[in-house]
Amino acid sequence: MLFFDLDQTLLATHKINREIFEAVRQELNISMDPEDFRKSLRTILRKNMIRHFAFVTNQSVGIDPLDYLLLEEDYEGDNLLRFKEDVFKEASGLFPQLDKEEFFRAFQDHKMDYTEEMPGMLDLLQRLREKGYKLGLITNGIVEIQEAKIQGLGLRDRMDWLYISGDFGFGKPDPRIYQAILKETKTSPEDAVMVGDNIQSDIMGSLAQGIHAIYFSDVPVPYKVNQARTSEEVEEKIEEFMQ
Numbered sequence: 001m002l003f004f005d006l007d008q009t010l011l012a013t014h015k016i017n018r019e020i021f022e023a024v025r026q027e028l029n030i031s032m033d034p035e036d037f038r039k040s041l042r043t044i045l046r047k048n049m050i051r052h053f054a055f056v057t058n059q060s061v062g063i064d065p066l067d068y069l070l071l072e073e074d075y076e077g078d079n080l081l082r083f084k085e086d087v088f089k090e091a092s093g094l095f096p097q098l099d100k101e102e103f104f105r106a107f108q109d110h111k112m113d114y115t116e117e118m119p120g121m122l123d124l125l126q127r128l129r130e131k132g133y134k135l136g137l138i139t140n141g142i143v144e145i146q147e148a149k150i151q152g153l154g155l156r157d158r159m160d161w162l163y164i165s166g167d168f169g170f171g172k173p174d175p176r177i178y179q180a181i182l183k184e185t186k187t188s189p190e191d192a193v194m195v196g197d198n199i200q201s202d203i204m205g206s207l208a209q210g211i212h213a214i215y216f217s218d219v220p221v222p223y224k225v226n227q228a229r230t231s232e233e234v235e236e237k238i239e240e241f242m243q
Contacts, residue, residue, distance in 0.1 A: 001187040002128060002238060003206075004159075005172075005196030006139035006146065007064075009216050010125075011153050012116040017066055020113055024106045030095055044090045045069070052083040067145045069107040075142065111145070114152040118216075120231030125158050127235065133242075136161035136185060138178075138194070140171035140201060161185055172198070173205025182209070193241050195234055199223065212241045 007013040021038040030037060045065035049055070053068075053076055068075070068083055084104060092098045125135060137159045139146050143166040150162060163181055165171025172178070182189060189210035196202025196213075199221050203213045207225075214237045215227045228234040 001134050001136060001185060001192045003136045003138050003181075003192060003194045003211075004125075005194075005198065005202050005216075006137055006149060006153075006155075007141070008118065008197040009195060009202075010118060010121045010137075010155070011114055011149055012118050013064075013114070013149075016114055016116055017064070020066070020107070020110045023110060023113075027106050028095070028098065028102065032095075040094060041091065042066070044087055048083050048086050048090075051086070052079045054079075063140075063142055066107075067142050069104065070111040070145055070148075071142065072108055072111070073144050075144075111148050112152055114149040117153060118231075121234075122153070122158070124231040124235055128238070129158070133238075134160045134185075136163065136181065138163045138165075138172060138181060140165040142166050172196075172201035173208065175205075175209060178206060178209040178211065182211075193238055195228075195238075199225070214238070214241075 004010055018038065021041065022034050025032070025034060025037045032040070042065065045068065049063070049065045049068065068080065069087070071080060074080060088098070088100050088103060091103065092100075128135060135158065137150070137155060141164060143164050146164045146166065150156060155162065161181075161184075163177070165177060168177050168180065170176055182192065190212075193212040193214060194202055194206035195216050197215070197217045199215060203215045203225055206213045213226065214234055215221065215225045216234055217227070218229045226237050228237050
């Protein structure tokens with residue numbers, strides 16, 4: 001059984017997020033330098049995420065502050081409304097010309113922009129399925145947003161199981177999410193591999209449960225782990241584990 005993370009493992013989330021900020025900046029006719037705009041707004045988002053939401057829970061399920069601006073459904077009762085009010089108040093202090101409805105709609109219109117894969121990863125999934133492997137997705141985040149990403153990348157037809165931490169109330173690296181998924185998929189830890197880019201939630205979290213782990217990133221870490229920098233290297237590591 002092969003498990004994959006979503007953001008920055010299968011989906012080029014960081015690149016897409018930057019593109020969303022830049023698209024919104026242009027649509028709102030904001031003249032600020034693109035990087036300054038992104039950093040300023042992310043500071044506002046992070047601060048208000050901590051202020052308005054159950055931070056321990058939301059941090060546990062791995063929510064990016066941008067996700068709250070993409071939300072259209074209610075979240076944590078009135079907390080989302082208060083979050084958006086304060087975000088707009090601070091943002092309009094930087095950009096006085098902002099219209100509230102246009103500001104939020106500009107972000108929500110990009111919720112389905114998550115369509116770009118990490119290089120070679122969708123072809124890798126296809127090859128692995130052709131070899132007879134069962135594939136599962138374990139992703140941290142808000143259900144509404146992660147579902148949009150899953151749809152955008154076309155993963156429903158590529159994976160045998162899809163798990164979003166928001167459905168559990170806790171996320172990677174919490175042992176409970178790994179234990180619950182192993183039980184549901186009837187998989188023994190020694191017969192499973194987890195592939196992900198986050199050294200704590202994906203790699204240490206799975207290793208703690210006896211699951212093989214592949215750290216998919218070109219960022220070095222001060223740990224002795226199986227690291228793969230390309231989709232080809234991921235495939236090689238999987239074959240080594242599953243022999």
